[in-house]
Amino acid sequence: MKKVTSALMAGTMVLGLFATAVNADIKKGQKAYLKKCKKCHGNGTKGAAMKTQKEWEHAFENDATIFRDWHKSDTKAMKFINSKKFKKLAPHLKDFLYEYGSDSGNIPSCG
């Protein structure tokens, strides 16, 4: 009985951690957006609303193939997209953009 309880407790804790991490990523992604994308695409609300949630999801698949394609003629954007920083930030960016995609009904609190 004791074992079952602690397994349940551990499960709850993992879920709790997971929820926090997801939220942190959206915040991280928003920060990254403001730093990296805003100068070309305007504030976060506008930027995320460029695409639907589904489109954002696909944009970052396979090493962000679609995302790269959108920017292939912009050397400045490509320089960032080919950097190590982009690799690190991409999952957070995706979380943020997905959360506020045009069909999400969500609006970022600031940005």
Ligand code: HEC
């Ligand atoms: C140096 C400028 C620059 C930066 C930085 C940049 N982009 Fe772009 N982006 C462009 C240009 C230029 C295009 C292609 C023309 C267009 O559709 O506006 C484009 C296209 C896009 C498109 C497709 C638009 C469409 O109508 O299909 C999306 C979505 C997008 N960018 C999102 C982002 C996000 C998110 C970031 C940050 C990670 C970012 N961009 C960073 C310049 C930039």
